[in-house]
Amino acid sequence: MYKIAVIPGDGIGKEVMEATLHVLEALNVEFDYQFAEAGDEFMEKSGVALPQETVDIVKNSQACLFGAAGESAADVIVKMRQELDLYVNLRPVKSYPGTNCLFDNLDFVIVRENTEGLYIGREEYTEEGATALRVITRKASERICKFAFDYAKKTNRSKITAVHKANVLKKTDGLFKEIFYQIAEEYPDMELDDRYVDATAMFFITKPEMFDVIVTTNLFGDILSDEGAGLVGGLGLIPSANIGEKQGLFEPVHGSAPSHAGKGTANPSAMILSAVLMLDYLEEHEEARRLEESLVAVLAEGEVVTADLNGKASTMEMAREVRRKLEA
Numbered sequence: 416m417y418k419i420a421v422i423p424g425d426g427i428g429k430e431v432m433e434a435t436l437h438v439l440e441a442l443n444v445e446f447d448y449q450f451a452e453a454g455d456e457f458m459e460k461s462g463v464a465l466p467q468e469t470v471d472i473v474k475n476s477q478a479c480l481f482g483a484a485g486e487s488a489a490d491v492i493v494k495m496r497q498e499l500d501l502y503v504n505l506r507p508v509k510s511y512p513g514t515n516c517l518f519d520n521l522d523f524v525i526v527r528e529n530t531e532g533l534y535i536g537r538e539e540y541t542e543e544g545a546t547a548l549r550v551i552t553r554k555a556s557e558r559i560c561k562f563a564f565d566y567a568k569k570t571n572r573s574k575i576t577a578v579h580k581a582n583v584l585k586k587t588d589g590l591f592k593e594i595f596y597q598i599a600e601e602y603p604d605m606e607l608d609d610r611y612v613d614a615t616a617m618f619f620i621t622k623p624e625m626f627d628v629i630v631t632t633n634l635f636g637d638i639l640s641d642e643g644a645g646l647v648g649g650l651g652l653i654p655s656a657n658i659g660e661k662q663g664l665f666e667p668v669h670g671s672a673p674s675h676a677g678k679g680t681a682n683p684s685a686m687i688l689s690a691v692l693m694l695d696y697l698e699e700h701e702e703a704r705r706l707e708e709s710l711v712a713v714l715a716e717g718e719v720v721t722a723d724l725n726g727k728a729s730t731m732e733m734a735r736e737v738r739r740k741l742e743a
């Protein structure tokens with residue numbers, strides 16, 4: 416029995432969460448859900464977007480499923496990453512059948528450092544304009560590289576590419592690259608590669624099948640993750656994981672999509688695939704594959720899918736179809 420915090424949030428976050436929980440019921444895994452509130456709607460009634468109570472519920476759980484927040488998303492998700500020290504941002508780039516992916520053979524993962532780099536937000540105005548500080552620490556670099564190697568090993572992947580710009584950022588990215596190769600010594604079976612971020616951005620378009628696991632710093636990872644999402648179809652399909660020492664938080668990349676909210680037209684796939692990432696995190700690999708394959712079957716058939724996939728099904732109809740496959 417796993418203790419799971421569930422934060423549906425705002426807009427379609429609530430709808431894709433309901434759909435996903437419906438599908439999860441058909442798995443051979445028991446969950447003890449702890450429902451918690453956060454986001455715009457909660458802010459309207461209480462004045463805060465992320466109450467301490469919600470943070471505590473997540474802290475006392477093994478993992479968290481998060482739907483989406485609206486305008487308060489930064490206050491909710493950024494704060495949660497800090498409070499829980501979720502130092503890994505994990506984004507799979509995987510082609511699924513029946514989707515608008517640009518390549519139909521992709522299966523790689525981006526492991527992005529989530530706590531430092533240019534996103535520490537230390538900026539200041541100067542006489543000439545403005546300056547931002549980019550911090551790369553040994554500790555954060557070591558733990559993100561170690562996570563990437565462990566993840567690669569656990570998921571039977573064989574190659575890791577460190578992405579950096581060490582030719583220009585000689586000290587910061589020089590250090591990141593040096594630590595990558597230091598950590599690599601503990602994983603002698605792994606194939607190693609390192610590339611400049613600009614060249615990587617090009618190879619995503621020209622030769623994306625060359626990647627297996629990418630490990631990189633915060634800003635580069637943010638940009639490459641969205642480029643990766645572009646390679647494999649729309650926002651309705653892209654899941655993500657935020658992982659720390661004690662918890663993982665699993666969420667679709669999309670937001671509350673106000674234009675779809677309340678209409679039952681949102682694609683539940685991104686949230687369902689976020690649950691697949693959670694199952695893998697909990698080492699329930701067999702159930703993770705079963706869930707993923709059931710969703711893939713529904714996508715491949717293309718009959719009971721939502722409008723963004725050129726179908727006519729509602730969010731719940733698509734979820735029920737996935738569940739039917741699971742129970743078949």
Ligand code: NAI
Nearest residue numbers: 483484485486488650651668669670671672674681682723
């Ligand atoms: P969004 O991801 O909510 O929607 C952008 C467009 O993508 C939508 O208009 C829709 O056409 C499509 N889309 C997204 N998810 C879909 C799904 N499941 N099925 C079908 N189509 C889907 O991003 P937007 O419009 O920039 O932001 C809306 C609100 O969401 C804002 O208040 C923003 O702050 C918040 N947001 C929250 C995030 C989070 O909670 N992690 C992330 C991004 C935005």
Ligand code: MG
Nearest residue numbers: 637638640641
């Ligand atoms: Mg982004």
